[in-house]
Amino acid sequence: MAQYARGAAAVAVIRLHNPPVNALSLTVLQALEDGLKRADADPSVKAVMICGENGKFSAGADIRGFSSPKRHGVPLGPIISLIERSEKPVVAAIEGIALGGGLEVALGCHYRIAHVKAHMGFPEVTIGLLPGAEGTQRLPRLIGVPAALDIITTGRHIPATEALKLGLVDEVVEENTVEAAIRFANKVIGQPLGPRRLSLKPVPKLPNMEAFLSEALVKVKKQAHGCLAPELCFQAVKAATEQPFADGVRKERELFNILLTSGQAQALQYAFFAEREVQKWTTPNGASWKSTSPQPIRKAAVIGLGTMGRGIVTSLVKANIPVVALEQNVEYLNMGRKAVMLLLEREAMKMEQGAQTLDFHNPARLQFTVDFDVLHDVDLVIEAVFENMALKKEIFHKLSRICKPGAFLCTNTSALNIDEIASATSRPHQVIGTHFFSPAHVMRLLEIIYGHHTSPTAIATAVQLAKALKKVGVVVGNCFGFVGNRMMFPYVQQAVFLVEEGSRPEAVDQVLEDFGFKIGPFRMSDLAGLDVGWRSRKGQGLTGASLPPGTPARQRHGHRYSPLPDLLCENSRFGQKTGKGWYQYEKAGGRTAKPDPWLHNFLAQYRDTHHIKTRFIDQEEILERCLFSLINEGFDILAEGIAAGPEHLDVIYINGYGWPKHRGGPMFYASTIGLPRILAKLQKYSEAHPDVPGLQPSAFLKKLVAMGNPPLKEWMSYQSRQSNKL
Ligand SMILES: CCC/C=C/C(=O)SCCNC(=O)CCNC(=O)[C@H](O)C(C)(C)COP(=O)([O-])OP(=O)([O-])OC[C@H]1O[C@@H](n2cnc3c(N)ncnc32)[C@H](O)[C@@H]1OP(=O)([O-])[O-]
Missing domain, CATH: 1.10.1040.10 (N-(1-d-carboxylethyl)-l-norvaline Dehydrogenase; domain 2)
Structure with missing residues (x-):
C-alpha cells in the first residue's frame, strides 16, 4: 500500500509501504494513484512529497509479478505520467534505494532529493528487461545519452554523490531526507513546472551522436555474451534520440514485450530468486539458518599467500575484517606481502572513486607473519596452501593446538575430503570447507562444504562470512570435487574426448x-x-x-x-x-x-x-555431450543429497563457472530443454560410448522422466530420503 498523510504546512506525504523493499505491487500502485488524486483534489495541498517506508524508497516493480499469467500491460507508466502532469510540485525523497520502477517514480517527480547513502539504478537489464515505464525515454532527457546508456545497459547501482554530479538528483542531504524534502517542496510551491517535466525536454544533443551510438552498440554487444536485454535497452535509448517522447515510449513498450516473452527474462529472474533462496540453508536434523546464529568474526587469519591466499586476504581487508597473513618462510612472506599490497592498492583506487576508503597500512588491520603463535586469538582461520592432504593435515593439527577453543578452521580446497582434514584436529565440529574461486577478491562464489562433524554454528558463520565478503555462499555436502568441480569433470572430459575423436x-x-x-x-x-x-x-x-x-x-x-x-x-x-x-x-x-x-x-x-578414426563432429554433438554430461552429474549430486536443490547447482555455476546467467544455470536449462530429451540424448551417446560412465543417464534423471517431467521446483520431492546427506 501507500500511506497518505499531511506533512508540514501545505505538503501532502505519500509513503510507499510494502516490506521489505517497498516493491511496487499492484496494491501499492493503486494506493499511489489514489494518493495523487486525493492531493490533487484537495485545494489546501500545494505540493506533494513521495517517500518510502523504513528508509527505502522502492526496489521497483514486484519481480514475482512478471511471471504471473494475470499480468497484462504495465500500469506503472500511466501513474508516472500522472505524477509528472500534476499541477502541484511533486518531490521524491530518496532514502536507501530507488531501483527500477522506484527510480521511474522518482523521474516522474518534478524534483529529487536523496540521502547521501542512497543508491539508484535501473537493474532491469540484470533480470532480462528494460525500464519499461518510460524510463528509457526520461533518463536520457535528464542526464544525457552517454550516462543514461551506461546506467540502463549495465544496471549498476550508483551512489547519491554520483547521481548529484550527473544531475539525476537535485540535492543530496545528510540529515533526515523526508523533512528536507518537505522543506524543499514548500520552497518550490508556485514555481513553473514545465521545465521540470522530463517528457517535455529534448534529449541533449551530442556533436557526434551517430558515431557515439555505433561505438556504444559494439561495446554493449561484446559484453552481452548472447544476453538480449542489454542490446534492447540500447535500442530503446536510441529511440529517444530519434523520435518524439510518445513514439519513443511506443518503441520502449514493443521492446519490453519482446524481452518479457523471450525466455531469458524468466531465466534471469529465476537466478535472482535462486541466489536468495540458497541463503536459507537447512539440514534434515533440524538445523537451519532460522535456528542458528553465526559467531562474530572480529579477526581472521589466512595461511598461504599464493594466488588464492592473496585474493582471500584482499577480500577480508575490503570487508573491514582485521587479518593476519601467514607464510611458511620469510622469502615467501615477502613475495606474498608485495603481491597483496599491490592488489589492495588497486582496490583502494577503485574504492576511492566511489568515496570509500581502505585501511591496510595499519598493522592492527593487516599483519604479516611466519609465526603460527600469532594466530592464538583469531576467530577464524582460512588455510589456502596447495592441494596436498598431508600438508593440510599437518597445518590443521597445528592450528587445533594453537588457536583459541572457539576459533573456526576453514580449508580452501577445491576437492579434498573435509572429514579427513578435520580428523587431524581435536575440534572437527569447527572445521569447514570454504572453496574460493580465483581471483578470490573478484569471484562472487564461495562453496561452503560441511563435513560429517561440522556444527550448524560453523555453517552459519561461514555463510555470514560470505555475506560480509559480498559473496554468494552456497552450502553443500562433502564429496570429491564438491558440487562445482564434480560437475566440471565430465564436461571437461567430454571436451577432451571430442578432440580425440576429431x-x-x-x-x-x-x-x-x-x-x-x-x-x-x-x-x-x-x-x-x-x-x-x-x-x-x-x-x-x-x-x-x-x-x-x-x-x-x-x-x-x-x-x-x-x-x-x-x-x-x-x-x-x-x-x-x-x-x-x-x-x-x-x-x-x-x-x-x-x-x-x-x-x-x-x-x-x-x-x-592409437588408431582413432577421425570423424567430423557437428556443433550439436559438441554442445550436448559437454552440457548434458555436466547436467547428468548434477542429477547424481541431487540424488545423493550433496546439494539441497537444483537452485544451489545453478547459483554455483552462474557465480563460479561462467555459466551464462540468461540461461538460468545448468539445471534450469535442463528444465527448459525438457528432461525426456536430455535422457534420450544421453542414452544415445552412452550407447555410442559405453565405456564413459559420465554419459550413462543418472537414475534420478530417469526417475523424474518416469514421473512425467515435473517442474524444477518439485524435483526434490522425488528424491528418496535415505540418500540425503544433508
Ligand atoms: C513495470 C516495468 C518497469 C519496472 C521494472 C522494474 O522495476 S523491475 C525490478 C527492478 N528492481 C530490481 O531489480 C531490484 C532487485 N532487488 C535488489 O537488487 C535487492 O533485493 C535490493 C538491493 C533491493 C536489496 O538487497 P538486500 O541484500 O538488502 O536484500 P535481498 O536482496 O535479500 O531482498 C530482500 C527481500 O526482498 C525481495 N525483493 C527484493 N527486490 C524485489 C523486487 N523488486 N520484487 C520482489 N521482491 C523483491 C527479495 O527476494 C528478498 O525476499 P526474501 O528472500 O526475503 O523472501
Whole structure:
C-alpha cells in the first residue's frame, strides 16, 4: 500500500509501504494513484512529497509479478505520467534505494532529493528487461545519452554523490531526507513546472551522436555474451534520440514485450530468486539458518599467500575484517606481502572513486607473519596452501593446538575430503570447507562444504562470512570435487574426448562460447594451468610414476581415459603461464590464444598411434555431450543429497563457472530443454560410448522422466530420503 498523510504546512506525504523493499505491487500502485488524486483534489495541498517506508524508497516493480499469467500491460507508466502532469510540485525523497520502477517514480517527480547513502539504478537489464515505464525515454532527457546508456545497459547501482554530479538528483542531504524534502517542496510551491517535466525536454544533443551510438552498440554487444536485454535497452535509448517522447515510449513498450516473452527474462529472474533462496540453508536434523546464529568474526587469519591466499586476504581487508597473513618462510612472506599490497592498492583506487576508503597500512588491520603463535586469538582461520592432504593435515593439527577453543578452521580446497582434514584436529565440529574461486577478491562464489562433524554454528558463520565478503555462499555436502568441480569433470572430459575423436580445441570452445560461456573449456584449462589437474591426476595414481606398468594408455579402471592433457604437460605445455597449452600465446603469461599448428600435428599423430578414426563432429554433438554430461552429474549430486536443490547447482555455476546467467544455470536449462530429451540424448551417446560412465543417464534423471517431467521446483520431492546427506 501507500500511506497518505499531511506533512508540514501545505505538503501532502505519500509513503510507499510494502516490506521489505517497498516493491511496487499492484496494491501499492493503486494506493499511489489514489494518493495523487486525493492531493490533487484537495485545494489546501500545494505540493506533494513521495517517500518510502523504513528508509527505502522502492526496489521497483514486484519481480514475482512478471511471471504471473494475470499480468497484462504495465500500469506503472500511466501513474508516472500522472505524477509528472500534476499541477502541484511533486518531490521524491530518496532514502536507501530507488531501483527500477522506484527510480521511474522518482523521474516522474518534478524534483529529487536523496540521502547521501542512497543508491539508484535501473537493474532491469540484470533480470532480462528494460525500464519499461518510460524510463528509457526520461533518463536520457535528464542526464544525457552517454550516462543514461551506461546506467540502463549495465544496471549498476550508483551512489547519491554520483547521481548529484550527473544531475539525476537535485540535492543530496545528510540529515533526515523526508523533512528536507518537505522543506524543499514548500520552497518550490508556485514555481513553473514545465521545465521540470522530463517528457517535455529534448534529449541533449551530442556533436557526434551517430558515431557515439555505433561505438556504444559494439561495446554493449561484446559484453552481452548472447544476453538480449542489454542490446534492447540500447535500442530503446536510441529511440529517444530519434523520435518524439510518445513514439519513443511506443518503441520502449514493443521492446519490453519482446524481452518479457523471450525466455531469458524468466531465466534471469529465476537466478535472482535462486541466489536468495540458497541463503536459507537447512539440514534434515533440524538445523537451519532460522535456528542458528553465526559467531562474530572480529579477526581472521589466512595461511598461504599464493594466488588464492592473496585474493582471500584482499577480500577480508575490503570487508573491514582485521587479518593476519601467514607464510611458511620469510622469502615467501615477502613475495606474498608485495603481491597483496599491490592488489589492495588497486582496490583502494577503485574504492576511492566511489568515496570509500581502505585501511591496510595499519598493522592492527593487516599483519604479516611466519609465526603460527600469532594466530592464538583469531576467530577464524582460512588455510589456502596447495592441494596436498598431508600438508593440510599437518597445518590443521597445528592450528587445533594453537588457536583459541572457539576459533573456526576453514580449508580452501577445491576437492579434498573435509572429514579427513578435520580428523587431524581435536575440534572437527569447527572445521569447514570454504572453496574460493580465483581471483578470490573478484569471484562472487564461495562453496561452503560441511563435513560429517561440522556444527550448524560453523555453517552459519561461514555463510555470514560470505555475506560480509559480498559473496554468494552456497552450502553443500562433502564429496570429491564438491558440487562445482564434480560437475566440471565430465564436461571437461567430454571436451577432451571430442578432440580425440576429431574435433579441435578452438571448435569446441567456439560452440560453448556461442552458448554464452565467457571462455570455453580449453581456454579455461590454459588459463587455470594444465599442471593443476596433472598434479591431481598424479596424486590419484591416474598418471605418472605410480601408474601400474602395463596400464592401457586410454583406459583407467575399465573406463575410457584420455592421456592428452598429461602428454601436453609432459611437453611442458602448462597453458598461458608457459605460453603454450591447448593454444599458443604470444609469450609466457600471454593472454591471446591462437590455434597452434604444433598441436594439430600432435593430435594427428596421436590419433594415428592409437588408431582413432577421425570423424567430423557437428556443433550439436559438441554442445550436448559437454552440457548434458555436466547436467547428468548434477542429477547424481541431487540424488545423493550433496546439494539441497537444483537452485544451489545453478547459483554455483552462474557465480563460479561462467555459466551464462540468461540461461538460468545448468539445471534450469535442463528444465527448459525438457528432461525426456536430455535422457534420450544421453542414452544415445552412452550407447555410442559405453565405456564413459559420465554419459550413462543418472537414475534420478530417469526417475523424474518416469514421473512425467515435473517442474524444477518439485524435483526434490522425488528424491528418496535415505540418500540425503544433508
Ligand atoms: C513495470 C516495468 C518497469 C519496472 C521494472 C522494474 O522495476 S523491475 C525490478 C527492478 N528492481 C530490481 O531489480 C531490484 C532487485 N532487488 C535488489 O537488487 C535487492 O533485493 C535490493 C538491493 C533491493 C536489496 O538487497 P538486500 O541484500 O538488502 O536484500 P535481498 O536482496 O535479500 O531482498 C530482500 C527481500 O526482498 C525481495 N525483493 C527484493 N527486490 C524485489 C523486487 N523488486 N520484487 C520482489 N521482491 C523483491 C527479495 O527476494 C528478498 O525476499 P526474501 O528472500 O526475503 O523472501
